[in-house]
Amino acid sequence: MTAIRDRHFAAAALKILSENIRAQERTLQKYRGYSPDCIMPLLGKTYRSINSTDEKRSKKKAGGMKFRDDELIHRTTFGLMVRSKSEPLIAEVLHDRGIDFRYEKVLRLYDEYE
Structure with a gap:
């Protein structure tokens, strides 16, 4: 029974990790720097x-x-x-x-x- 539970746990964790990676990729695409070099032109x-x-x-x-x-x-x-x-x-x-x-x-x- 422990192996079945571990497999389901790993599958749920993999799903969450995949969603997190997609969310981070979207964030990186929209990310804007806030250094003086990025802000001064604005x-x-x-x-x-x-x-x-x-x-x-x-x-x-x-x-x-x-x-x-x-x-x-x-x-x-x-x-x-x-x-x-x-x-x-x-x-x-x-x-x-x-x-x-x-x-x-x-x-x-x-x-x-x-």
């Missing part, structure tokens, strides 16, 4: 074009140091250095649409009594 132009760098910038620029210059760690495609992750996105959209803007333009305040 993003919009604005998001693909942003280059971030962890290097701290401490070089002097024309006109002297900018405010907290060492925190400018994200670069746009047109070379503008900014601080936060969202600023390059905004800068890229403005630049792509031809909208003139200045990043952190110096604000001069005057006392009305001076």
